[in-house]
Amino acid sequence: MVNDPVVLIAEDEIAQADVLKFNLEAEGFNCHVVHNGAKALSYLENDLPDVLLLDWMLPEMSGIQLCQKLREQDHTKRLPVIMLTARGEDIDRLRGFEVGADDYVVKPYLFSELVARIRAVLRRSRPELDDEYIQHKDIKMDLVRQKVTRDDKDINLSALEFRLLRSFLAKPGRVLSRDQLIDLAWGTGIHVLDRTVDVSVRRLRSALNEYGGEDVIRTVRGFGYALDE
Amino acid sequence: MVNDPVVLIAEDEIAQADVLKFNLEAEGFNCHVVHNGAKALSYLENDLPDVLLLDWMLPEMSGIQLCQKLREQDHTKRLPVIMLTARGEDIDRLRGFEVGADDYVVKPYLFSELVARIRAVLRRSRPELDDEYIQHKDIKMDLVRQKVTRDDKDINLSALEFRLLRSFLAKPGRVLSRDQLIDLAWGTGIHVLDRTVDVSVRRLRSALNEYGGEDVIRTVRGFGYALDE
DNA sequence: CTGTGTGTGACAATTCAAAGACAAATTTTT
DNA sequence: AAAAATTTGTCTTTGAATTGTCACACACAG
Numbered sequence: 001m002v003n004d005p006v007v008l009i010a011e012d013e014i015a016q017a018d019v020l021k022f023n024l025e026a027e028g029f030n031c032h033v034v035h036n037g038a039k040a041l042s043y044l045e046n047d048l049p050d051v052l053l054l055d056w057m058l059p060e061m062s063g064i065q066l067c068q069k070l071r072e073q074d075h076t077k078r079l080p081v082i083m084l085t086a087r088g089e090d091i092d093r094l095r096g097f098e099v100g101a102d103d104y105v106v107k108p109y110l111f112s113e114l115v116a117r118i119r120a121v122l123r124r125s126r127p128e129l130d131d132e133y134i135q136h137k138d139i140k141m142d143l144v145r146q147k148v149t150r151d152d153k154d155i156n157l158s159a160l161e162f163r164l165l166r167s168f169l170a171k172p173g174r175v176l177s178r179d180q181l182i183d184l185a186w187g188t189g190i191h192v193l194d195r196t197v198d199v200s201v202r203r204l205r206s207a208l209n210e211y212g213g214e215d216v217i218r219t220v221r222g223f224g225y226a227l228d229e
Numbered sequence: 230m231v232n233d234p235v236v237l238i239a240e241d242e243i244a245q246a247d248v249l250k251f252n253l254e255a256e257g258f259n260c261h262v263v264h265n266g267a268k269a270l271s272y273l274e275n276d277l278p279d280v281l282l283l284d285w286m287l288p289e290m291s292g293i294q295l296c297q298k299l300r301e302q303d304h305t306k307r308l309p310v311i312m313l314t315a316r317g318e319d320i321d322r323l324r325g326f327e328v329g330a331d332d333y334v335v336k337p338y339l340f341s342e343l344v345a346r347i348r349a350v351l352r353r354s355r356p357e358l359d360d361e362y363i364q365h366k367d368i369k370m371d372l373v374r375q376k377v378t379r380d381d382k383d384i385n386l387s388a389l390e391f392r393l394l395r396s397f398l399a400k401p402g403r404v405l406s407r408d409q410l411i412d413l414a415w416g417t418g419i420h421v422l423d424r425t426v427d428v429s430v431r432r433l434r435s436a437l438n439e440y441g442g443e444d445v446i447r448t449v450r451g452f453g454y455a456l457d458e
Numbered sequence: 459c460t461g462t463g464t465g466t467g468a469c470a471a472t473t474c475a476a477a478g479a480c481a482a483a484t485t486t487t488t
Numbered sequence: 489a490a491a492a493a494t495t496t497g498t499c500t501t502t503g504a505a506t507t508g509t510c511a512c513a514c515a516c517a518g
Contacts, residue, residue, distance in 0.1 A: 023337075223375055
């Protein structure tokens, strides 16, 4: 019998950490919570989790600093790290500055997506946990690699188009209003015009139909759009 | 006239409210967020959501106080309220219906459980919002897909015709006056002529009878219209 | 029959979404 | 760091569908 994967959550907001822990445990992860960088470090002296969920903003020692420190220490050098960042917090620094995170998730996140990311990171060390993807008709979406294929041919989507398609795939058939789509694909609190959704849907459509095939997105006049079933 | 159930989230922690909103929207709820009791009250002056998610600890006015206040006001008296409380916060008082919440969820909560509670409360107060389908004789209306079939053949309805038919289906057999229909299908406060209702009913009729079948809408001379039983 | 209320066809005003274009912002390449 | 390529948001135009109103025909009750 294999032990449940262990997740260390480094997050200063107690309420948020608790909700996270509770939900992840229901998904079969074993969680420990620490509320600042120092405690994370001292925890890691004794125990190595399978993955570290690291809030970008931590008191005393920021997520970046902690992450860099981890990369210096021999025993934590290969520890998988997933960063939790708020939108707008300079994500470039994450990639460009070679902080060394394995992945990052932007808040507010879809809980199911976070789980998928964790599973993906774990897959490296524990290959019995497999990849997470969504399929609908001939469209396959790999949540982790951010890749989409249709009829086994690669579809090239921008980040926004990817999130838009993901919103549709999450609830196939359901009519989503433009406002809902903005919340789901752009993010809560982001302000763009209704018409911008139309344009992005058009771009998504034409990307999906690049190699032929029927239009899978149904326009529902006066309401919004839906994925055809 | 949005179709999805509307959830008002009263929670002061922005990050937490955002994650909640994001996830609930992916489940098909339409969410609004307010960050304190006063704002919740003023929101409720104008709009009534289908359910209120209320954090026990709110700045300025606690969740309890707010809830009690809501029970005093006529228009919010029957508003379903789900309390979000931290463990240890005195749940007995909630149970002892001293406060008047319809249900409560203890933080940290399982996201899926919260969704289940919301659905349960919704089922009680507005069962038609929780259903995917409304059916009447050979007419099926799929609310989340915004599709109508009669005798399994697709019926093409405009947005207004859809809302009109939904109004009839919500109260099968009951005679609805033109004014009532205007409130239900056009929206409260919208001004159109009585005769406009007649014309829209005609259009709805002819759409429904496109592939044959009896007229299901009965004219009640001097009163209005009703769905035949 | 008569007057009120409803169905019908027609029409104009309005609303709505697709397409095309373009500039600002972002990312990638050089 | 500069240049090129891509992505993204907005605007305008265009065509089509929807919607509100009217004038007139018809139906029904008294």
